[in-house]
Amino acid sequence: MDFWAAVAVLLRRWYVTFPAFLLTIAGAYLVYIGIPPQYESSAVLMLTVPTTGSTQSTRPGKPEMLINPLLNFDGGLNMTASLLVRVLATARTAEELGVRPDGDTGYLVNNGHPNPELLVNTPFLMIEGVSTDPASAQEIVRKVVGRAKVELVTRQRLLNAPPATYITISEVISPTPAVIQNRGRLRPAATASLLGLCAGLMAGFAAESVSAGLRRRRAPRTEDRPPERQPDLPVCERTSPRRRE
Missing domain, CATH: 3.30.70.1130 (EIF_2_alpha)
Structure with a gap:
């Protein structure tokens, strides 16, 4: 999966990634204010x-530099x-x-x-x-x-x-x-933000995977379909050959 495909997945599952993003911001803020400065x-x-x-000179009369x-x-x-x-x-x-x-x-x-x-x-x-x-x-x-x-x-x-x-x-x-x-508070807040973003990304891709699995279940499988019945063909009566007189 390339970058733009991953972005498309996150945008398609916005109802999962957007709340996770808001929770990440709230969690980082709570960590920041919870640590005393x-x-x-x-x-x-x-x-x-x-x-x-x-x-120190032992001769007191000697001049000192x-x-x-x-x-x-x-x-x-x-x-x-x-x-x-x-x-x-x-x-x-x-x-x-x-x-x-x-x-x-x-x-x-x-x-x-x-x-x-x-x-x-x-x-x-x-x-x-x-x-x-x-x-x-x-x-x-x-x-x-x-x-x-x-x-x-x-x-x-x-x-x-x-x-x-x-x-x-x-x-x-x-x-x-x-x-x-603020070094003591910025580092834990940054760590909480990183963990929250990773959790949001995982939740978005997990929702995409679950949705794809449900679609596959709802779609009928080819091997599960009953075989198509062939139309009945008229049976030709077999005629016996004429006996030679």
């Missing part, structure tokens, strides 16, 4: 070294960013920040790539908070930012790093106001 807030943090560098933190990025910052990503992404940290597994609020942390295993060379921390409430989405981002600063200081203190060499965190982008994200 998601709000998203984000923040970007950057790790930098102090202006005096990552080392001052370094621009934005011109002093090395692998240590990348490793520290990956470490913070792992710490902040644990279930224990999320629970301490008030995120419940069955709750409507959550967050994501990465260092510029969604897979922290790749150890992407970047001193940044990307934080995204999602929630069904805009205030909660922005608040969870603030909590993660504060926790990142605390974790960074705690890790360096545990390693007995000189305070003058502590890595610092600066907010490149502070927690943004939450904006609505």
